[in-house]
Amino acid sequence: MSNQIKAAVLEELNGEFKLETLNLAPELAPHEVKIHIVASGICHTDEAVRNGQGGDYPFPGVVGHEGSGIIEEIGTAVRSCKPGDHVILCYDYDGYCKNCLNGRPAACLNWNALNMEGVNGDGGTPFSKLDGTPVHNFFNQSAFSTETIVDDRNITVIDDDIDLRKVGPLGCGFVTGSGTVFNGLKPEVGSSLVIFGTGAVGLGALMAGKISGCSKLICVDVVPSRLETAKEIGADYTINSKEEDAVARIREITGGGADYAIDTTGISPVMQQAFDSLTSGGKVAPLAVTRHEFKIEHPFADLTAYEKSVIGVLMGDAVPQKSIPQLIEFWKDGKFPFDKLEKFYKFDEINQANADSASGKVIKPVLIIDEDYTV
Incomplete structure (x- = not known):
């Protein structure tokens, strides 16, 4: 039986985010990781999907791509992380094309297919409605959810004394x-x-x-x-x-x-x-x-x-697993005070948070999806 989760679903172009109960796939592929989401930034790219500026997207879907959380389960082939690790999520890449092998995963030849077309590398999505209707993902991440399933390449492991409510936006905007x-x-x-x-x-x-x-x-x-x-x-x-x-x-x-x-x-x-x-x-x-x-x-x-x-x-032509820890070090040294730009919102305030971002009222809204989380 599938696990039931809560997610903010976009049903149609220019629609509002609606919190819904969805099914999450019950089993992981060998390369996949199940994440308990603590928080997620809202990025203008999420709004670009909602309003169509980002191109065609197969609604319904769950967006959000500045997630941070805690690993709950890993697939049998995963070696880069373990259950209990604290992570920041970023984009997916194949790891084997010529650009990935040259150290430029942001230029992955399969980047668009893996991140923007609403399905994962295996052509599926981990989300479905209670009636079985598929719900598409985004950035192979879909962080506007209480739990999600990602590829191990989406993950950067960080120290567990870092406040997960703050650091998700390091995975995209910053x-x-x-x-x-x-x-x-x-x-x-x-x-x-x-x-x-x-x-x-x-x-x-x-x-x-x-x-x-x-x-x-x-x-x-x-x-x-x-x-x-x-x-x-x-x-x-x-x-x-x-x-x-x-x-x-x-x-x-x-x-x-x-x-x-x-x-x-x-x-x-x-x-x-x-x-x-x-x-x-x-x-x-x-x-x-x-x-x-x-x-x-x-x-x-x-x-x-x-x-x-x-x-x-x-x-940013960034290798996430290298660049994100570097930004955290700059932050610790007082050279990259990104958290001064953030404002926290509850998960059910997502439409207000998105509106505040689109209007310029708030620089970086962050949804606190797990309100029980403590450092």
Whole structure:
């Protein structure tokens, strides 16, 4: 008989999250792990699935991909973890394609199939309704649930004295922002970095830029409270693009243009501003999950003649089992204070938490799914 769990289900495009009782598969495949979820961050990618900006998704489904929890059971082939281990969940990857073997699992050739199509690597889903209707998963994780089943590659084991309520967002938003700096752009000490959008990804990039030794860290947004937060955690300059010309101000601050730029908004004019703010030889990384267009209309005049680069960086090009522990060490040293950006919500407040994230009211909402958990 299947185990019954509680999960936040999306029934249809633009629907609200509904807490439902679901069946969880009773048996594990050899490579699978059963997780008791303690908490999960809410990411804009979850909202992008809900509203369609993230592309087609096979509803009904359980999203959530910034989960943290405790291992309950492991499959017979699992060697990387054991029951009782405390873990942070991240994306899945196959581990055997050429990119995985070259140390770039975020560029896994099967990444989309494993994370975005609503089924696991075996083509199934661990969730079903009480009448047997399949319910699709997400990131092979589906952390908006009291329990879930993942692949052992989804898991990073952490010390059990770390508060699991805080660290789930290290598995997506913060590792994406920081990894884009550390692994994608790789800014030189003393270089300038401008970040458009000061949500979790943007502020993760800001903290990483500070660690990397950038001398001019510039944040652009339209929400004054977020710009103030950016100042508090390391921005040298902030620009409210509702009140002034962001590109002109960036050129003034940097003496001609920024060496590196990141866009986290996914808004076409803002992505263009990020590109236009670059100096000759500069690099920009557009990161948002969006269907909005970014065009380079005159490649020679706008791109080649100035030796600018536009680079794609997925999940910060991070190896989760390496990057997440590194971020925890930076956090312990006071260099990556991501928890200052979090606000906790109860599981049944998920729709309010998601709305607060989408509106910009809260930078990183975190659902406390197990309210009995203590460190």
